[in-house]
Amino acid sequence: MDINLIGVPVQYGCDKDGSQEGPGRLRELGIKEALENNRNTVYDMGNIFVPNILPDLKYKWHKKMKYLNPLVEINKNLAHMVYCSLSANCFPFVVGGDHSLGIGSIAGASKYFDEMAVIWVDAHGDINDLETSPSGNIHGMPLAASLGVGHSSITNLYYEGRKIKPENVYILGARDLDPGEIRLIEKLNINLYTIDYINSNSLDGAVKEILSKLKTSNVDSVHLSFDIDVFDESLVPGTGTPVKDGLSFDEGRYVLDEFMGSKLITSMDFVELNPALDQDNKTEILCMDILRFIGELL
Numbered sequence: 001m002d003i004n005l006i007g008v009p010v011q012y013g014c015d016k017d018g019s020q021e022g023p024g025r026l027r028e029l030g031i032k033e034a035l036e037n038n039r040n041t042v043y044d045m046g047n048i049f050v051p052n053i054l055p056d057l058k059y060k061w062h063k064k065m066k067y068l069n070p071l072v073e074i075n076k077n078l079a080h081m082v083y084c085s086l087s088a089n090c091f092p093f094v095v096g097g098d099h100s101l102g103i104g105s106i107a108g109a110s111k112y113f114d115e116m117a118v119i120w121v122d123a124h125g126d127i128n129d130l131e132t133s134p135s136g137n138i139h140g141m142p143l144a145a146s147l148g149v150g151h152s153s154i155t156n157l158y159y160e161g162r163k164i165k166p167e168n169v170y171i172l173g174a175r176d177l178d179p180g181e182i183r184l185i186e187k188l189n190i191n192l193y194t195i196d197y198i199n200s201n202s203l204d205g206a207v208k209e210i211l212s213k214l215k216t217s218n219v220d221s222v223h224l225s226f227d228i229d230v231f232d233e234s235l236v237p238g239t240g241t242p243v244k245d246g247l248s249f250d251e252g253r254y255v256l257d258e259f260m261g262s263k264l265i266t267s268m269d270f271v272e273l274n275p276a277l278d279q280d281n282k283t284e285i286l287c288m289d290i291l292r293f294i295g296e297l298l
C-alpha cells in the first residue's frame with residue numbers, strides 16, 4: 001500500500017504545550033519505517049504549516065473557541081492534503097498533534113468519498129460545541145463539527161455542510177463525556193460503545209458489532225480517528241487529558257487488528273501524544289509499538 005504520512009504539529013486545540021512535538025518525535029523514532037514494514041511505501045509529506053501564535057492571542061478570534069482562526073487555517077490545509085492523498089490513491093496517515101486535526105482530516109476524506117463512516121477511538125467524545133464545551137478547547141469539538149454541529153467556521157470547513165451522517169459515526173472507548181456531549185449523542189442517536197458498555201458486555205462484542213454494522217450499511221469508506229488517551233492513564237502519561245479505566249495495550253492492539261484487518265479503513269489519524277509530558281519515554285515507546293503493529297496491518 002502507498003501511504004502519505006502527514007504531520008500536524010499543533011497544540012492550539014488542546015491548549016497544552018508539547019503536543020506540537022508529536023510528529024517530529026515520532027519521526028525521530030522511525031514512524032516512517034514502522035509504517036513501511038518493508039512492504040508499504042511511505043511518502044513523508046512533511047508537516048502542515050502551523051503558525052506561531054502567542055498565548056495572549058488565544059481568544060482574539062472567538063471568546064469561546066481558543067485559537068479559532070489559526071485552527072481553521074491549519075485544518076483547511078490538512079483537509080486539502082488528505083483529499084489530494086486519496087486522489088493519488090494513497091492512504092492518508094495523519095499524525096498529531098492534538099485531536100482538533102480531526103476536523104480537517106474528516107473534511108478532506110469525506111469530500112473524496114460518497115458515504116464515509118468514522119470510528120472515533122477515544123476516552124472522550126470530542127463532540128462538544130462552543131456552548132457545551134467546558135474548556136473552549138477545539139480538540140473537544142471535531143466530531144461535533146464533522147456532524148454539522150457548532151460554529152460555522154468549523155462545520156463548513158473545506159466545503160459547505162455536514163461531513164458525516166450520525167448513523168455512520170461509532171465512538172469506542174469513551175469514559176469521560178461532558179453532559180452536553182451525552183445530550184447530543186442521544187439526540188443524534190450516535191453509535192456509542194463506552195468503557196462501561198465494554199465492561200458489562202465485551203470489547204470483542206462491541207468491535208464485532210461495529211464491523212457488522214459497517215458491512216451492512218452503504219458506506220464506501222471508513223476514517224479511523226485514534227486518540228492515544230483511549231489507553232489507560234497508567235500507560236500514557238504523555239498525553240494531555242489522560243483518563244483512568246482505559247484500554248490495556250493488548251486491547252488497543254486487538255481493536256486495531258480487527259478494524260485495520262477488515263480492510264475497510266481508508267484513512268487514519270493518530271493523535272494526542274505529548275512528548276513534554278511523557279515519563280521515562282513510556283508513551284512514545286507504546287506509540288511506536290502500536291505504529292509498528294499498524295504497519296503490519298496496512
Ligand SMILES: NC(=[NH2+])NCCC[C@H](N)C(=O)O
Pocket residue numbers: 098099100124126128133134135136137139140141176178227229241272
Ligand atoms: N481530544 C481530546 N483529548 N479531547 C479532550 C476533551 C476534553 C473535554 N471534553 C473538553 O471538551 O474540553
Ligand SMILES: [Mn+2]
Pocket residue numbers: 099122124126139227
Ligand atoms: Mn480525542
Ligand SMILES: [Mn+2]
Pocket residue numbers: 122123124227229230241272
Ligand atoms: Mn481523548
